[in-house]
Amino acid sequence: MTEMKQYLITNCTLIDGCSNEARTNQNILIEDKKIAKISSQPISGVDAEVIDGQGKFVLPGLIDCHVHYGGTESPYCRDWVMESDIQQAMVSTAQCMKSLKHGFTTVRDISANGIYLRNMIKKGLLNGPRIVACGRGLSRTGGHGDSYEVPIEIVKRSHPWAVIADGQEEVRKAVRMLLREGSDCIKVWATGGGLWAWERETDQHYTYEELCVMVEEANYYGLPVASHCESAEGALASAKAGVTSIEHGEELSQECLEIMKEKDITLVPTIGLFFEWFSEYDPPIREGQQSFQGNTLGEKELNRIRTNFKAVYDMGIRIAVGADSFCDTLTPYGAYTHKEIHALVNAGMTPMEAIIAATKNGSILLGVNDITGTLEEGKFADLIMLEKDPLADIRNISRENIQLIMKEGTCI
Ligand SMILES: [Zn+2]
Structure with a gap:
C-alpha cells in the first residue's frame, strides 16, 4: 500500500463552486484524499508537496x-x-x-x-x-x-x-x-x-x-x-x-x-448539441452569433431553444x-462537454453561473454534493487548476488550459 501524498496548493485564485466571487491568494491543503484546509493565510508546518498556484485558477472537478x-x-x-x-x-x-x-x-x-x-x-x-x-x-x-x-x-x-x-x-x-x-x-x-x-x-x-x-x-x-x-x-x-x-x-x-x-x-x-445541429442548416449559424433574423429553419429553431432556455433560467430552475x-x-x-459549458454562456449565463452548473449543480442532481462539487474543507479533493481565467473567458475551460487535474487527492 503506497501512502497517500499530501499537497499544498499556494497563492491560487479559488473559484470554489459555492461563492459567486473568486478569491485570490488562497492556500489549499490536501490530506488523505480530502481538502483539509483552505486559508488566505500561509499554511506552514505541514509535510506536503507544494504546487505553486500563483496566477492560476483552481476550480472544483x-x-x-x-x-x-x-x-x-x-x-x-x-x-x-x-x-x-x-x-x-x-x-x-x-x-x-x-x-x-x-x-x-x-x-x-x-x-x-x-x-x-x-x-x-x-x-x-x-x-x-x-x-x-x-x-x-x-x-x-x-x-x-x-x-x-x-x-x-x-x-x-x-x-x-x-x-x-x-x-x-x-x-x-x-x-x-x-x-x-x-x-x-x-x-x-x-x-x-x-x-x-x-x-x-x-x-x-x-x-x-x-x-x-x-x-x-x-x-x-x-x-x-x-x-x-x-x-x-x-x-x-x-x-x-x-x-x-x-x-x-x-x-x-x-x-x-x-x-x-x-x-x-x-x-x-445539452444546448451545445442543439447549437451544433441547427448550425448545420443553410445558411450556417455560428456559435456566438447573438441575434438571429429568424428567416431560416435553423435560425428559428435556435431562437426557440434560446427562448426556452431563458424561460428556465429566469424561473431559477436548477x-x-x-x-x-x-x-x-x-x-x-470531455472536449464536447467543455463546449457545452461554453454554450451555456453563449445562451445567456455568466461564466460563474456556467461553472456552478458544471460543478455544484451537477453534484446536487447526482446526489454527491456531500462529497464533491464544491471546494470546501472536508470534501474530496476533486479539482482542476487552469492557467488562464475562466471568468474572463469561459473558453479557458479547455484541455490546453488545464494544468492539473486531481481526483480524490491524486494527480491524474
Ligand atoms: Zn443521451
Missing part, C-alpha cells in the same frame, strides 16, 4: 450529468448493436479515461458498461471519473433506444445503452432488473430523439401512467429518474410523474416549468451540464 460510455465507435444506430460487446467494453474504458483527462471527476453515465466501469474505478483497477451509473435506459419498442433496422432479438441482447420495455408491467420489471444490475439512477426516453422517421422528437413515447410506474418503482429504492424529453407533452408528463431531471427539454410549457420549480426538477439542457457524448468521432468525450 467538473461534472458531466449525461454521457454514454457505450463503447461504440460509430454514430449510426445500426452499428451500435452489431459491434462486438468485448470491443465496446474496451473502448468504453478509453472513453471514461478521456473524460477524466478533460477535468471531469464525476459523471452520470447511461450505458450497459457504466455499472462495470463504476465498479472497476471504485476498486482502483481503472483510472476514470466517479460514475453515477444508470445502466441501460428504458425505451419503448421502436423508440430512441431501438436500432430499428436490426432484428429485435439482437437489439434486446446487444443495445449498449437501452432496454426495450412497453406497458406498465414491463417497465416495472425493467426497473427492477436495473436495480438488480446495480443502477444508481433510472433513465427513460419519454419522447423520441429523431434517429429515424417514426421516432420524431415531437412524439411522446411513454404514457403518464408508465412514467408514474417507473418513478414509483425507482422511489421505493430512493433512486432518481432522468427523463429524455424533446416534446412539451413528454416533458409535462414526466414532470407530473415526478422525475428528478429533464434531459434536453428544448420545449417546456409554462405549466411544466412551474411543476419543475415546485418539485425541484433539474434541467440538463441547470446542470451534460453533453450527451455517445461516440468519440461525433461527440468527443
Whole structure:
C-alpha cells in the first residue's frame, strides 16, 4: 500500500463552486484524499508537496450529468448493436479515461458498461471519473433506444445503452432488473430523439401512467429518474410523474416549468448539441452569433431553444451540464462537454453561473454534493487548476488550459 501524498496548493485564485466571487491568494491543503484546509493565510508546518498556484485558477472537478460510455465507435444506430460487446467494453474504458483527462471527476453515465466501469474505478483497477451509473435506459419498442433496422432479438441482447420495455408491467420489471444490475439512477426516453422517421422528437413515447410506474418503482429504492424529453407533452408528463431531471427539454410549457420549480426538477439542457445541429442548416449559424433574423429553419429553431432556455433560467430552475457524448468521432468525450459549458454562456449565463452548473449543480442532481462539487474543507479533493481565467473567458475551460487535474487527492 503506497501512502497517500499530501499537497499544498499556494497563492491560487479559488473559484470554489459555492461563492459567486473568486478569491485570490488562497492556500489549499490536501490530506488523505480530502481538502483539509483552505486559508488566505500561509499554511506552514505541514509535510506536503507544494504546487505553486500563483496566477492560476483552481476550480472544483467538473461534472458531466449525461454521457454514454457505450463503447461504440460509430454514430449510426445500426452499428451500435452489431459491434462486438468485448470491443465496446474496451473502448468504453478509453472513453471514461478521456473524460477524466478533460477535468471531469464525476459523471452520470447511461450505458450497459457504466455499472462495470463504476465498479472497476471504485476498486482502483481503472483510472476514470466517479460514475453515477444508470445502466441501460428504458425505451419503448421502436423508440430512441431501438436500432430499428436490426432484428429485435439482437437489439434486446446487444443495445449498449437501452432496454426495450412497453406497458406498465414491463417497465416495472425493467426497473427492477436495473436495480438488480446495480443502477444508481433510472433513465427513460419519454419522447423520441429523431434517429429515424417514426421516432420524431415531437412524439411522446411513454404514457403518464408508465412514467408514474417507473418513478414509483425507482422511489421505493430512493433512486432518481432522468427523463429524455424533446416534446412539451413528454416533458409535462414526466414532470407530473415526478422525475428528478429533464434531459434536453428544448420545449417546456409554462405549466411544466412551474411543476419543475415546485418539485425541484433539474434541467440538463445539452444546448451545445442543439447549437451544433441547427448550425448545420443553410445558411450556417455560428456559435456566438447573438441575434438571429429568424428567416431560416435553423435560425428559428435556435431562437426557440434560446427562448426556452431563458424561460428556465429566469424561473431559477436548477441547470446542470451534460453533453450527451455517445461516440468519440461525433461527440468527443470531455472536449464536447467543455463546449457545452461554453454554450451555456453563449445562451445567456455568466461564466460563474456556467461553472456552478458544471460543478455544484451537477453534484446536487447526482446526489454527491456531500462529497464533491464544491471546494470546501472536508470534501474530496476533486479539482482542476487552469492557467488562464475562466471568468474572463469561459473558453479557458479547455484541455490546453488545464494544468492539473486531481481526483480524490491524486494527480491524474
Ligand atoms: Zn443521451
